[in-house]
Amino acid sequence: MPAGETNWRRSLPADLVAGATTALVGIPQAMGFALVAGINPIYGLYTVTFSTAIGALLTGSSYLKVMLSNVLAVSIYSVLAPVPEADVPATLFVLTLLIGLFQLGFGLVKAGSLTRFVSNAVLTGFVTGAALLIVLGQLGNLTGYELPREAIRILAVPDLILHAGEIQPQAIAVGLLTIALVLVFRRVPHLSSVALVLPIVIAALLVGAVFPEIALVGDVAAIPDGLPLPVIPDLALAPGLLVPALALAIIGLVMTVGITETTPEPDGTIADVNRDFSGQGITNILCSFLQCAPAGGSLSATALNVAAGAETRMANLISGALVGLVVAIAGPLAELIPLPALAGILILIGIELMNRPHEIACICRYSRSGRWAMVATFVSTQVLPLQYSIYVGVLLSLAIYLVTSTREATVVRLVPAGGGMFREEPAPNRLPGGRLTILSVSGNVYFATLRAIERSLPSPEGAEGAVVVLALRGRVEAGTGLFRMLERYARQVEAGGNRLILAEVDPRLLSGLEGTGAAAAIGHRNIFFATPIVGESLMEAIRAAEPLVREKE
Template sequence: MEKKSFFTGRYADYSFQSFKKDLLSGLVVGVIAIPLGMAFAIASGVNPEYGIYTTLIAGILISVFGGSKFQIGGPTGAFIPILFSIVLTYGYESLLLAGFLAGILLFLMGIFKLGSLIKYIPRPVTIGFTSGIAVIIFVGQIANFLGLSGIEKHESFLLNVKEIALHIETVNFYSVLTAVICLIAILLTPKLVPKVPGPLIGLLVSTIAATVFFPAEVATIGSAFGEIPNTLPEFRFPEITLERIGLLIGPAFVIAMLGGIESLLSAVVADGMTNSKHNSNRELIGQGIANMVTPLFGGIPATGAIARTATNIKNGAVSPFSGMIHGVVVFLVLLLFAPYASAIPLASMAPVLMVVAWNMSERHVFINLLKTKTADSLVLVATFLLTVFVSLTVAVEVGLLFAVILFTKQMSELLVTAKALPDPNHKDEKVGTHMVTDIHDCPQISIYNVEGPLFFGSAQAFEQTIMKTIHYKPKVLLLRMGKVPFMDTTGEAYLSSIIKDFSKHGMVLISGMKPHPINVMKKTGLYDYTGEDHFFEHTGEAINFALEQLDKNKCLGCQHFAFKECRALSAGIEIDTAKSGKNEKILEQF
């Protein structure tokens, strides 16, 4: 049933009018994708045609097999730092294998239904590394923008900045002029002709200007990488050995995680724009298939592209056909116009990527998160700085670790363990912590309100709070745990320690416990050890039971009057806790 829904449901009520809308949106996105594909490939340290191959093959496969009707897949800016690092360290052939392995990982993530887990990655982490990547891309294009010569590419951000500073005197005026023309065209096109892709116009205008007015004065794609072929590369399976897998599985994992995060974020954006719902696990399967096939034809890793997906929707797309058409458009352009792309100046590619970096920087969200001055701000800054100055891999690992530690700390602070007694002035005699004082407490019954999650981060403080205050060894310890939504095995271990230690001289009663903590106690055997008769649904029942266990001799003359029955017990009057009406009449005498 689900299979039928996937292959037919996405094309329900499809008509010729629908096809016309998909055709238009596919054409527009296809034209936009070509310069971006080349730019991302060049920035990643590989030839521009590999970006075109990726846009073509991955774009079609992601639309066919993915879980979103509107997703446009291809190379994206987010991959640039990690791909460039792999090419610089291991070489282009190893990049193909890393992409292939990443595809397998994405496919398995989808098969094992891990798509929903990616949404648990904290927003400060994603914003932090996205902003960091934007800075790396922007700074990385300064050399091409200025036409600097003698630049050596490094993996380190600081070394690349140093290279720019050392070669700043080699600025090429013609490159700067070309880049400025392209940048102006990119910025003005959306205002003058909104339907026309700004990057395409920028490349066309600046390339024509450079070719006509100062030919041979600026470096071009052709002079740097050779002529772009107008055919697809031959099928070639990467060399796979255990040694190479061990070497590249780490980078492949980062590619898979980054691809999974960005593709699902893009799918969520598409859902919001179209009031639809994607299938996250199927999306990962589609991404996995695309990234397994694309390297076999020389392509680089791909994922869902948020900006192109949004453009696809804004131009009227109604089904995955638009994504397939976008791939076909790229293929036709490759066949007909690839040789002409060799004339595009590298200085023209720089503004394209700089604008992409500016748009993906999430600067407004970044600033707003900083202004909160919370733990999220710390996670954000740490992830951002590590992305820029160390590596994306370290940034994500440390960012997630920081987020987990800080979240654990915050959650542990939510657990409140405080002594309490019934409030006689409340109509239901609600148990409150404000009732406990030095002269108003019960020497034989200790009641504690326990509120919040009882887990590894808070369990020790929970135990210490109770054990430190019970120095006088009361006969009954009543734990009110109705507001404990969750308990892990560490929390259970500390609770077990309290129960077993206290049981040596008294008894522990528990009231209001939720199903989850009870299930944990049953699985560990603590429930049976405590005794089913020591668990109560309501605190009142537990207090009545506790009163029956009192040493009445110790009640004689007691002036604490912690419970309504205490005055009678202090005077030596026997109280039957099972007969509340009779008790009320007795208590009226005091």
Template sequence: MFQLYYDHAAKAKDDILSGLTVALALVPEAVAFAFVAGVHPLVGLYAAFMVGLITSLIGGRPGMISGATGALAVVMVALVAQHGIEYLFATVVLMGLIQVGAGLLKLGKFIRMVPYPVLLGFVNGLAIVIFLAQLKQFQSTDGSWMSGTPLYIMGGLILLTMLIMHFLPKLTRAIPSGLAAIIVISMIVIFMGLDTKSVGDIASIGGGFPPFHIPEIPFNLETLQVILPYAFILAAIGLIESLLTMSVIDEMTDTRGKGNRVCIGQGSANIVTGFFGGMGGCAMIGQSMINISSGGLRNLSGIAAALFLLSFILFGSPLIEMIPVAALVGIMFMVVIGTFEWGTFNMLNKVPREDSFITILVAGVTVATELATAVIVGVIATALIFAWKQARHVYADVKIDEHGSKIYVIHGPLFFASIHRFNELFDIKNDPEDVIVDFAHSRVADHSAIETIDNLAEKYMKEGKTLHLRHLSIECKALLENAGDLVEINIKEDPHYHVADDKLA
């Protein structure tokens, strides 16, 4: 019994300390994303607090950290610039409702359809994006790039941070290495009086508790037409990023999250956030990696991170603003190293070229645009490549039976990508008077295939030849217009399946 208590206490300590590390790293990112969206830094900090707390309380993947993200911020900036921040709050509420609806409709399971090469490209692309985002910290307050002594100090502190994070876990795990690095670097800067950029140089994070606020907008159809497109885009981006982050954590921890619960949790958090002056958010893979590597494997770590962040806003802003940015950049560089799948380089020559292409494509689109677009492009490209490869598998065994009839036994799936190959199998002009096409080893998948079979029957009829179509489903017969009675039905032998066809709607 006492051992069980100590085990729970040790896990709680890991979660709380990991939450503190995450909260410290959240501050500059939330402020930066607020600037990207064109809103006050507190709007980003409130979002990080509210979204992080609520998702961990009611619907988060254990160990996953949520908050304001850059993927959402780049979409929000146009809305804020054109219509103002009140429209943003209303959009965040509607975005949350859409996400809750997706969870209730069990749409979270579709994340399983994302192929592994796409997931690999997503992770690698995101690691590159996180790295590039840190480069902004090498700019001085006037926007110019650091050089000379300030650059050397910044680089040295970053390197020391990375060394602490690398070697400390080999000695002890009593304290998260990220938190230890922040404390050590902060003490060095303060006691040595080093002149380097701090959190306070980015923005002031002091403020009060987020107030309840109903968006001050006209509640009419015109407003809905403005915010609805943005809400759908933000909801899709938020869910894709959250569900993919969940998949990455599943791989790291050898556990399985609940996609539909994540959808509902993210949506609920955004609904509340919109009414408390936050910019909304979703899962953050960088912060989640910090949390997992620091031992935060339970929801308590996310709750602790959110509460620590709120305490920074309410009480600890003077202390937090003294933290050197170099320490936080060093932590994020270690996240980049841990997130990037370095084995990808070894895999490029060992996996099919198509998979390597998809991985590189998704990573490139992630860097060039944003995560949701990259994933959608990757899934579509994978589907097209798969369709192309399957189309090449259509062939026919041809033979002549004892009655002189020519029999085409079709193998492989018949669908939009394979119909050209299918048509090339037949020699209509030179075929005998009686032709049999047997689909026992094939499957008619869509309306394009139905139309092709129908056209084939018509071509044989114009040549004055008899065509028999065997082993088609009853549904296929119902959709064939020109074949008519040429389709031979055998209830015992013919397959029973459905064809993707809009005529059935």
């Protein structure tokens, strides 16, 4: 028997258990997130059926579960809120198609490395803000009072207070009971896998017997039986959705990178994020024809997949197939689910998503720029449509990078500590006369940091007989700005009868030094090129500089 077939047979029991577990949890989650997105819950079920199964075959990660996630759901709501209800399905399918095209493009150009420019502080502010929107958005379903669809959710609380007379105590009781049952069942070992499903069943039975006036899923959307017929997205709607679709594609990919990097493959390696991008893109493109909402990597569902014992990508394929089987056989039963019960589960998920005090405290304590970026991103999620908040976050991340790298770009002094080692010290403000000063550039060298680097170079004013060795190892992509700065400093140093020596210079910089006149100002004999041995060029430059200092003396 071939080895591949043997491995498949060996892992199948574990994958069946994991697939069944994530399917049971995924059904109420998919319906709940669809309500968060402001769409018919059936589209959430279609998504967790087809996107999870197709994504299992196409993404790079073996464990990544592709479905309608909580953050994507809030973002979709922001896009669809102004759309007339009759046009929501057609708009949704076009949005799914465009997001897939953008994600596929990101994967093809291997844009995975670009996600590092979204800082953790910005991502924390964004996810926390999105989680708060989930909680606020479900207050209406929890209390039985219907909030306006287009209302800004931060105003949900005062709106509820103004309409306190319309709140249903029975709805609140059902929602709180559902939350309590979920928390209790999670602590029971044999019930943890059904901790989301069983409370909903109990709530449905309770409402049917005692509280028939409480709103059900069937009151807001019809859940047909069977799987969907293919549709062709209306591309005439595409122009108005390009900007939000790009934002949602970025959101999905940033979340996916975080999941992939924290969920190693069975052999301990990290999956190719660019293949994840392409796989998600193709998945969304195909699923847009199957009446699906935009899908992306789900952190909680992926973590559950691993915790349930999944060994291969077959677990996600089984999960999608099982959800599809339930939809095909018993789809209309979902209409009996009480809205307060789903709201309770979503509020619990939102609170757990916001529960990251240690991470927030670390950002506030150790990163001043990150602290303000986190706060600004969080505020933007509450006052702007969520799909535009990610643009705010990306711009803030780039600003943090530029400001931080500019602030950290400086020149340090290297003091010999014996054995070819050096101790770093702040560079002196002025060159000490008659002495050798060894310097090194610390931080990134590019056009925005050159001014900070030049200001931190010791002034040669008043110095006599000083020799400066400046190490430039690793400074390859310097540009003409660096060459002109070195030329200016060399002329300043030489004007006082001192000497500038460059060490660890990449040979590829020679033509630039010559073309800008820097090599002539410094002198070719004072330029020592880097070798594969770190420090060899620096030590050679120091040996050449020591006799010059003695001559000056």
